[in-house]
Amino acid sequence: MHDRPADVLNVSTQSLLGLLDAAHEPILVRDLEGRILFWNQGCEALYGHSREVAHHAKAPELLATVFPAPLEEITARLVAEGQWRGEVTRRLADGREAVIDLRWSLRRDAAGGAAQVLETGRDVTAARKAEEALRRSEYRFRNVFHAMSVSFWELDFSALAGMFGALRAKGVTSLRAHIAENPGFVREMMQASQVVDVNEKSLQLFEATREQLIGPVDRFWPPSSEHVFAASVIAALEKKPHYESEARFRTYDGREFDGLFTCCYPREYLPQGATLVGVIDITDRLRAQEDLQRVQAELAHAARISTLGELTASIAHEVNQPLSAIVTNGEAGLRWLRRETPDLEEVRQAFDRMIGEANRASGVIGRIRTMAVKGEPETDRLALAPLVEDAVLLVRRELTTHGVALRVQVPADLPEVEGDRVQLQQVLVNLMVNAVQAMAEVDERVLTVRGEVESKGEGEDDTVVLAVSDTGPGVAPERASQLFNAFYTTKSDGMGMGLSICKTIAQAHGGEIVVTSWPGEGATFRLELPRAGDPQGDD
Numbered sequence: 001m002h003d004r005p006a007d008v009l010n011v012s013t014q015s016l017l018g019l020l021d022a023a024h025e026p027i028l029v030r031d032l033e034g035r036i037l038f039w040n041q042g043c044e045a046l047y048g049h050s051r052e053v054a055h056h057a058k059a060p061e062l063l064a065t066v067f068p069a070p071l072e073e074i075t076a077r078l079v080a081e082g083q084w085r086g087e088v089t090r091r092l093a094d095g096r097e098a099v100i101d102l103r104w105s106l107r108r109d110a111a112g113g114a115a116q117v118l119e120t121g122r123d124v125t126a127a128r129k130a131e132e133a134l135r136r137s138e139y140r141f142r143n144v145f146h147a148m149s150v151s152f153w154e155l156d157f158s159a160l161a162g163m164f165g166a167l168r169a170k171g172v173t174s175l176r177a178h179i180a181e182n183p184g185f186v187r188e189m190m191q192a193s194q195v196v197d198v199n200e201k202s203l204q205l206f207e208a209t210r211e212q213l214i215g216p217v218d219r220f221w222p223p224s225s226e227h228v229f230a231a232s233v234i235a236a237l238e239k240k241p242h243y244e245s246e247a248r249f250r251t252y253d254g255r256e257f258d259g260l261f262t263c264c265y266p267r268e269y270l271p272q273g274a275t276l277v278g279v280i281d282i283t284d285r286l287r288a289q290e291d292l293q294r295v296q297a298e299l300a301h302a303a304r305i306s307t308l309g310e311l312t313a314s315i316a317h318e319v320n321q322p323l324s325a326i327v328t329n330g331e332a333g334l335r336w337l338r339r340e341t342p343d344l345e346e347v348r349q350a351f352d353r354m355i356g357e358a359n360r361a362s363g364v365i366g367r368i369r370t371m372a373v374k375g376e377p378e379t380d381r382l383a384l385a386p387l388v389e390d391a392v393l394l395v396r397r398e399l400t401t402h403g404v405a406l407r408v409q410v411p412a413d414l415p416e417v418e419g420d421r422v423q424l425q426q427v428l429v430n431l432m433v434n435a436v437q438a439m440a441e442v443d444e445r446v447l448t449v450r451g452e453v454e455s456k457g458e459g460e461d462d463t464v465v466l467a468v469s470d471t472g473p474g475v476a477p478e479r480a481s482q483l484f485n486a487f488y489t490t491k492s493d494g495m496g497m498g499l500s501i502c503k504t505i506a507q508a509h510g511g512e513i514v515v516t517s518w519p520g521e522g523a524t525f526r527l528e529l530p531r532a533g534d535p536q537g538d539d
């Protein structure tokens with residue numbers, strides 16, 4: 001006969017029950033019909049039912065237990081194997097549901113028949129909930145990872161730790177400084193960084209299969225983007241939560257494209273050297289931006305030459321008439337000359353008419369030129385610093401697209417001038433656009449607008465000068481005076497009216513415009529205007 005536990009421990013059954021009762025573990029003993037025979041404090045604490053309620057109640061009903069398999073099957077297993085373990089759902093006294101990890105052991109009677117079941121339970125509700133939440137978030141993450149129209153990469157950076165360790169051992173304290181001295185180190189870091197997983201969008205964007213993308217990341221980073229990669233690693237080391245930048249990327253087949261690169265460093269990932277990277281194709285966006293810039297530049301240009309466009313039409317119309325008259329008179333003159341006895345009087349008259357028509361044509365040009373500056377200028381007192389600022393706004397796009405650096409040195413206290421704001425701005429815009437165009441072929445492109453006063457001595461008004469300088473090829477001295485002639489241009493699409501109009505405007509303001517240039521050192525166009533007289537009283 002087997003020893004009873006109480007005999008082994010040498011304690012009475014009563015005190016053994018007392019011990020079991022005090023245990024924190026929920027311990028329940030029931031007969032095979034489910035009637036509860038023993039219900040300890042652990043059970044009370046877990047299920048919320050007092051011992052009085054529990055005793056002789058039937059366990060499955062009291063606890064509304066939901067088993068993972070039909071109860072008969074479980075009981076059969078219990079009887080066959082003497083024990084069973086599984087997770088069930090039970091209802092607590094307060095109505096809540098709990099997930100309980102159960103262990104059942106079968107006690108047999110003296111004859112070896114099944115008699116009672118000893119049950120211990122453990123509340124695993126919180127653990128299961130957390131697991132479920134994790135599973136869901138993992139699922140959501142996977143869904144997002146694979147379904148988003150952003151190319152996502154999971155990268156393994158763990159090899160970099162060893163490289164940084166080696167650097168520290170050599171006394172390197174700043175990665176930034178090390179990279180500045182050894183640019184090749186960035187490529188080494190790229191080669192050591194591995195692509196672990198990618199989403200569907202990445203396959204499209206990088207034009208490759210998943211297998212082709214897995215591996216060293218350096219294949220997708222052209223040299224022009226090394227600084228971005230370096231900055232993202234430095235951001236991670238500096239414990240920044242994320243990093244974002246535009247960068248060039250390379251597809252599996254070597255085609256380059258513009259992307260927006262986002263890298264985030266979740267705290268949980270970093271210790272394992274893992275990180276998540278997103279790449280969005282911004283080729284279209286950049287193209288749209290460039291188109292916009294180009295259109296704006298064209299608009300500024302169009303605004304500048306629209307007056308000239310109108311002019312061309314009227315010039316063509318107005319000048320055509322005298323020109324055909326000249327031709328007709330020339331032909332008539334020739335006919336009089338070719339007679340057997342030339343009629344010199346008729347020839348003289350034809351010549352007179354030709355001169356008259358030619359003068360008319362030149363008069364038309366003169367009138368048109370004045371028309372281009374819209375007649376009499378308005379006269380306001382003008383501060384030049386804001387005037388220059390406004391003109392710069394108009395050409396800013398043009399400067400950016402052509403990579404021209406701008407320096408404006410116009411003192412705020414430069415004396416005022418009197419004149420027409422729009423016309424003077426037109427002069428500045430013309431000079432700046434000419435300067436930008438002149439610098440198209442040179443590497444160093446700097447446009448300087450300087451403002452200064454020149455004293456002309458006793459009795460003479462001071463002159464205020466706005467000088468526009470460029471670093472272009474300059475102007476040969478023998479051409480300097482021609483530039484201001486109407487229709488003088490060296491550009492295939494030029495009108496040759498810009499400087500001519502500038503000169504007319506300058507002169508209408510009682511000023512002048514001149515060019516100074518040293519070959520190879522760029523050109524400076526000086527707009528010289530008389531300083532405005534002192535304001536008269538309060539009127």
Ligand code: ADP
Nearest residue numbers: 434435438489490491494495496497498499523
């Ligand atoms: P357009 O710009 O249509 O040619 P402009 O009257 O504005 O007409 O200029 C006339 C010519 O003067 C230009 O074709 C160019 O040869 C010359 N020019 C103007 N600005 C500059 C400059 N900053 N540097 C060198 N040459 C210039």
